[in-house]
Amino acid sequence: MTRSQSAPQGIVAGSIPLFAGHPAPELLPVRGIGRALAGWDGRPPLRAFNYGDEQGDPKLLDFLLARLNDTEQLGIGRENLMIIPGSTGGVAMLTRLLTKAGDTVLVDAPSYRDALHIFRDQGLVLRALPIDDEGPRLDALAAELERLAAEQVRPRFYYVVPNFQNPSGITVSEARRRAIIEQSNRHGFCIVEDDVYSDLRFAGCAPPSFYALARGENVLRLGSFSKTLAPGLRLGWLVGGSRQIAAFVASGVLRMGGGANPYSAALVAEFCRSGAWQAHVDWLRGQYQKRRDVALAALAEQMPAGVSWTRPAGGYFIWLRLPGAVDVDELERRAQAQQVYFANGRGFFSEPARGRHFLRLSYSYLSHDDMRVGIGILSRLIAQLAG
Ligand SMILES: Cc1ncc(COP(=O)(O)O)c(C=O)c1O
Structure with a gap:
């Protein structure tokens, strides 16, 4: 071939x-990215060439903070946000830092293939919830949680693609989101919402995110520039509780290598701030x-x-x-x-x-x-x- x-x-x-x-x-x-480059007068700022702040490019953080509070009503502060090397980089990081081999996570059936791959790499046990056209079935969730409780196992998190799921295209309804949050509070697991498609909605209104509905309690929310700009930039963002974000920002990989993709991030900040995004x-x-x-x-x-x-x-x-x-x-x-x-x-x-x-x-x-x-x-x- x-x-x-x-x-x-x-x-x-x-x-x-x-x-x-x-x-x-x-x-x-x-062309637009070319114009953002030209906006630097052909001289990218020196910070773009260096190790970046562990939390991410400051101008991109400013832009995203305003946008997420404005369009998604997340009510977050800077301490709730970090730049990640694509949603994949975020899923890999939080999996590495929140779980160890043998831990259990909940996933949908079907779910995003490459996330399953990351969870298997980490040696996690996957418990799958069948979905219908409103998202994961609540009877299946309740039954799975009962089984796990009987085995004295607490799932570490539930991984969900809430809007236009990869692979099914299904969006989890607001009622399901609320019911899942209730179960997560009762059983003490975190919700990881990998929301890389929500900006590509053709009609109607998006249900509030898990993060917004849970008022930020025990939810990690991932976004990405891959689907609305270009995957090769390798950039996304992670929203979470301030303590959790601080722990991620202080992790070894970021301490050693600096924040996610500083050159791409500085360029995308320029692109976004001009209104082009x-x-x-x-x-x-x-x-x-x-x-x-x-x-x-x-x-x-x-x-x-x-x-x-x-x-x-x-x-x-x-x-x-x-x-x-x-x-x-x-x-x-x-x-x-x-x-x-x-x-x-x-x-x-x-x-x-x-x-x-x-x-x-x-x-x-x-x-x-x-x-x-x-x-x-x-x-x-x-x-x-x-x-
Ligand atoms: C649900 C989901 N998450 C993450 C990704 C990859 O995102 P990124 O390029 O930001 O790593 C994809 C791409 O197909 C996806 O469908």
Whole structure:
């Protein structure tokens, strides 16, 4: 398999990568970032070249503090916020610092594959909660917590992607959020909300975040510039209680290496302060909405009976349930032979067999035409396999 020089990681040249959870190249703000560079008169501030403050770039912290209090009503102070090297860097850091091998964490079924990978790297025990179209099922949560209490195990945290979940596209309803917070208080576990898609909402209002609903008690909230700017910048933010943030900021990695990506952070601070980020996000919403509409129309026109899928109101992903006779591995083999790549459902479950009739499609990366062609090929293969 070859890869084109300009294609992002994992994308085979000439293929239809329906799996790719990347922004499409034409959606990257290459010129705007260039203008931010020019705003430095070609001379980036010296601080951008040096080890940075452990908490993160001060100007970016100022910008985010104002924005998060304004748009999300978080009511946070500077002591509640830090810059992280992407949400991934934040999840890895808090996992390393809050847990040890053998500890238990709660995750959704399905959940974000790469977070599951980080938890497995740390040797954590994963307990999975099946989801429906409002988020994790509360009966499953209550039953799991009862089982754990009987085993005298306290889960360290519950990891959740609250808006337009990767992979399902589902948003956790406000009622579910409140009920989960109640359980977290009763059973003494923390909630880790990995919210990298909430700015990409196509319509309606977002439910308040777990952090806002819990008034900051025992919730860690992660955000990222990867989906609304560019993943290569490796920048995000973490909101939490002041004591917890202070402990993270004082951790060995930051003490030794300084704050997250000072050069990127200084550049992004310049971009954000000029108003360019908000304008870019507003534009992106319309772009992704069109792509979502094309994907949903292609599915409605081409998929055979017996296939169902989610209709996300934002984000990047659609989650497909295959008819019982169709195994996703066989479908994957046949699709790859035709250069169509999707994300196999098995990767998103702590028990992979539960994903054997599911797959994830992404509409963030492909052109409208490729999306229609890719969905058409998949539809025909599913019809063949379903007999
Ligand atoms: C739920 C979720 N969290 C985190 C990430 C990665 O974010 P970052 O690039 O900020 O590490 C992704 C990207 O696909 C994601 O879907």
